[in-house]
């Protein structure tokens with residue numbers, strides 16, 4: 001008998017048109033001013049991304065990367081620290097470093113202090129390097145100092161756009177509830193106009209996340225079935241194997257709902273559920289996302305019990321290594337009730353999605369790092385193979401893999417070769433990296449590039465931020481005021497608490 005080929009079909013790239021996807025070199029001179037330059041985000045993400053863009057000849061030649069912080073670092077210490085962050089990277093080039101290093105400067109600054117000396121120093125660097133007054137202020141600092149920094153920049157004239165542009169980039173969290181998000185926004189708008197404010201969600205810069213809109217709206221075959229008639233459920237999973245690390249102080253007062261759901265999970269949800277915008281343009285795209293947030297069915301108190309499972313990791317093992325319980329992590333309260341896991345079933349009250357459950361699941365210290373979106377289609381309405389097939393016909397699913405592999409796979413049924421009518425589930429599989437002409441931009445490279453281009457398409461707009469807080473606030477209050485809603489413990493290295501099993505079946509096969 002001939003050997004049956006493996007049940008996997010690979011799709012190859014049909015064209016090399018994506019060659020033109022390499023970013024165009026930026027011409028406009030700029031000073032990139034990073035507040036919190038001595039911190040974790042700058043070291044691990046921002047500087048490596050900037051270095052990679054510079055080595056790839058995307059950043060302009062007339063450039064300064066200016067670290068700002070309370071620590072008394074010198075330019076030399078800043079350069080040495082940043083060099084250590086990139087020296088071992090694949091994109092490292094000694095020649096690029098030699099060219100970039102003189103463009104790195106450090107300025108000591110109290111965040112609540114007088115910003116006149118900072119403004120003066122920026123003027124001097126600007127004049128020295130010919131930066132034409134363009135400034136990107138990136139806040140890689142704890143959210144408690146967002147407002148003092150905005151105030152300082154405003155008071156010293158650095159928010160004004162009289163000579164060149166001035167942009168203000170903030171990391172999440174944008175507040176910790178609706179009221180604080182509104183008040184943060186009001187403070188920022190005292191000094192900056194909306195077109196100057198870039199609210200980052202680095203998930204939007206991940207390749208496969210951007211691909212959701214391309215897949216849906218650059219093809220005709222998916223959209224006709226992308227609705228309640230054919231879709232049984234949509235499952236959005238963002239699983240992490242890491243714990244809270246050095247961020248316990250922040251995390252223990254925020255928890256998974258504020259840390260992952262208010263932002264990344266809501267963005268993934270809206271990209272899957274939104275209507276096609278009339279144009280791929282920042283406000284048209286964000287208008288459609290906003291409509292989804294407005295259509296979220298509110299969580300009544302009973303639904304906090306039935307449609308939400310919270311968890312917190314207990315000690316366990318991941319990849320053969322022992323992992324401590326959340327409550328024993330440094331910086332976490334010994335009796336902490338902060339959830340590190342949540343599984344939520346929500347509904348979108350509009351014509352397209354009426355009755356279709358969306359399952360959102362995210363947690364730390366789970367069995368693996370995996371972010372994916374599964375569009376689970378309905379079963380065939382009627383089987384003409386009854387009595388012929390011994391097994392049930394599995395429903396189709398389309399899986400958009402975001403991490404660790406960026407891929408798309410469609411699962412469907414075929415006949416197994418042979419004399420009998422036997423089912424064979426197969427996958428059509430597209431690996432995002434297959435046939436790619438150039439390196440895929442890392443998320444922070446894309447974020448920084450778009451900030452420099454002034455393109456807000458992949459950034460939050462304040463109405464979306466507020467609508468998502470408006471949806472989550474009653475849930476958070478319901479959980480925090482209900483002693484019966486304490487998180488279920490789950491073993492680190494598992495797929496979450498047993499109580500969540502019904503939310504994203506079947507866990508073990510993932």
Ligand SMILES: NC(=O)C1=CN([C@@H]2O[C@H](COP(=O)(O)OP(=O)(O)OC[C@H]3O[C@@H](n4cnc5c(N)ncnc54)[C@H](OP(=O)(O)O)[C@@H]3O)[C@@H](O)[C@H]2O)C=CC1
Pocket residue numbers: 035036037038039040041042068069070071111139140141142143144145171172173
């Ligand atoms: N790290 C990450 O992976 C991610 C971080 N973020 C967000 O980015 C921002 C920065 O995060 P991260 O780099 O981890 O933060 P860090 O805790 O490393 O702090 C960054 C810098 O801010 C200054 N700083 C620290 N604590 C205080 C304080 N209480 N008051 C004033 N300044 C302080 C310090 O610089 P100095 O003392 O020199 O002034 C520090 O180096 C946060 O808003 C975070 O939520 C978002 C996504 C991922």
Ligand SMILES: O=C1O[C@H](COP(=O)(O)O)[C@@H](O)[C@H](O)[C@H]1O
Pocket residue numbers: 202240259260371403
């Ligand atoms: O914003 C955050 O995201 C990370 C997960 O990001 P990823 O790109 O590694 O998936 C998460 O660990 C962190 O708690 C959260 O603040």
